[in-house]
Amino acid sequence: MRLLLSGNEAIARGAWEASCHVASAYPGTPSTEILENIAFYKEIKAEWAPNEKVAFEAMLGASIGGARALVAMKHVGLNVAADPLMTSAYTGVNGGFVIISADDPGMHSSQNEQDNRIFARFAKIPLLEPSDSQEAHDFVKLAFEISEKYDTPVIVRTTTRISHAKGIVEVDDRKEVPIREYRKNPEKYTMIPAYARRRHEILENRLETLKNLSNSIEINRIEEGDNEIGIVASGIAYQYAREVFPEATFLKLGMPFPFPDDLFRKFSSMVKKIYVVEELEPFIEEQIRILGFEVTGKEKIPNTGELNPQIVRKALKNEDLQGIPVQKSVKRPPAMCPGCPHLGIFFELKKKRINVMGDIGCYTLAVLPPIESIDTTVDMGFSVSSVHGFNMARGESSAKKSVAVIGDSTFVHSGITGLIDIVYNRGFSTVIILDNHTTAMTGHQPHPATGRTIRGEPTKKLDFVELARAIGVEDIHVVDPHDLKATRKALKEALNYPGPSVIITDRPCVLLPDEWKKLQKNPKKVVDQELCQGDKCGNCFRLGCPAIVWKNGKAFIDPLLCVGCDLCIQTCPFDAIHPEDET
Amino acid sequence: MKSYNVIIAGVGGQGIILASELLALAAMEAGYDVKKSEVHGMSQRGGDVVSHVRFSEKVYSPLIEQGTCDLILAFEKAEALRYLHYLKPGEGVVVMNDLEIIPLPVTAGEDTYPENVEETIRNYANLVVVDAIKRAKELGNPRVANTIMLGVASRFFDIPEDVWIRVISNRVPRKTIEVNRKAFQLGRSIS
């Protein structure tokens, strides 16, 4: 059967066919749809984990327990899971263990564009790099086999253009593989120094065996063309290079680590000049240079951003097919949604000129105009730990002017330990949990504080108030962020409280189906053009609600965008905004 | 077998992804190799959205190279301009919805909406402007505007009409199959 599948859908399908038994992930673009699609297959136990480290460890545990296990994450997720990753290379596996790392060159939705192929070399485990949906499907199956045969975790690395591009995939049926027997084996799975030293030797020997595999495996192959130019490429870069050099000889690498030295030597003897075409880091190029060969790679191909066919063509052929000049269009930055529950708190924070240690989620968009309220964003959980450090640097009075803001999903992911740090070290910082009852940024996945599993089944709901109290926070406020007065009051009290404070802004994301339906019943809001002071005021505009537009120097609410909340009414000092049925 | 490079562009929420899915499925059903690429995530929050669809005997890159695009299907006017330089010089086609969506930076006075969009495009390409929302309302369902647009674009591809109808019928809600079929045929008759 042939299906049109995205790389992520193909990975899910491949995992199912390979008799994957369990899978776990924390959402993150561009990896999210892998688990969402795996959850459709009832034969696979699928879960959202609170973060990538937990997901990784749960799946390594499942592998040790004999199951075929898959864990998926975006590139930065592997940083969070790096600790178990490095030592899982020592322990090896029981049931096949596949790690999907979905990288984001060009940072379509990420805070950096690190190249996770380097993690494979760092951990010394095999790396597979599909170059389209068909390979994504096939390589996941292959990865399970390699993992079991060579007793090693395997990384399958995609990028945004693999995960989110669609192509035709020839699919197959599931071939059931039984759960393997579990035998106690502390010398393999308990990494005390004495055992780990032995396992390190085993790891190095395994790497040599895997090098032989890399030289002979079908997915590393020479595709013969003319002998003027030879191109080495893997992943999406292979497709771009193929587009630009249809006639060349290719060394197509589906398994770029361990590097196939002998195969490369053979390839190099067949061609006159060698180009290495790869996105981001000179990962393949360096391995070739170690062998003592001269090649053209990063001196011509940029190591920042995404590649595409025209970049490759310009860099290596000095050609440009573009004939029409770039036209001036219009800026269309992403924005928070009309009626977004995050709008209210940032309106108040901005007004008071508070230092806002930010985090990652939809609310990060509050850094952009007209809200411009966020000072920092680094990684998930950073807000909570860093506001403590920031206040350490600037003294106790700083706590009256500084807060951390963090989404509910992000707080569960990695904000809790930061809050413990504040309390334990007698800090005085204020942490605001933006609880919109979902992981909105990545497309509304449930998380432990929503009380729902990946398949929508009810489960225990993590209670933020009880949690904060158990950690030792005494000043806790729960407010509706669409009630600006209450929000203002809570903020004032928390900032002045001589100790750690937590504010929970509690209101569901407007895009959640139930909330959306509820809002449809509300009357839209309109601006009385007589009363509106327009340019002289501009208060409602600073809310950053996309439904509020400026026409002829006055505020106007777009009825198609307005969701009928009454946030804007509360911002207007002149009572110029009211529900449409009251005019 | 001919090769086609198609860009479908618009604003988050306009249904770009579904439209490109329908085109890709129709091309696959018609026997082509197909790849399509778009980005999910951050860019959907009211930002511009673009999908590249390529179909031919064999497709390598999922991204279209600048200067090689055959047709731009734009659901919004400024979005047609944004990708104009992707067109093959002199022989490209733009099918454009007659709709302007004003973004926040324009409202805030930090940017201006482009003027004379149609003239600019005509300087470089064959332009078909479609008042898709009005036409869709005439059919009794404003939501079939995209299907009308697809119908207009469909005339430029070698994909049989019955394949289109089958693919669309499989993908839209049951109750709207008939109106979508009408919308597609209406679009296909516009020149």
Ligand SMILES: Cc1ncc(C[n+]2csc(CCOP(=O)(O)OP(=O)(O)O)c2C)c(N)n1
């Ligand atoms: C380590 C890591 N994992 C995943 C992501 C992707 N990601 C960014 S923010 C976020 C969660 C957003 O949810 P929440 O904190 O609830 O905020 P919301 O978007 O709902 O406002 C995710 C999954 C990331 N940037 N880093």
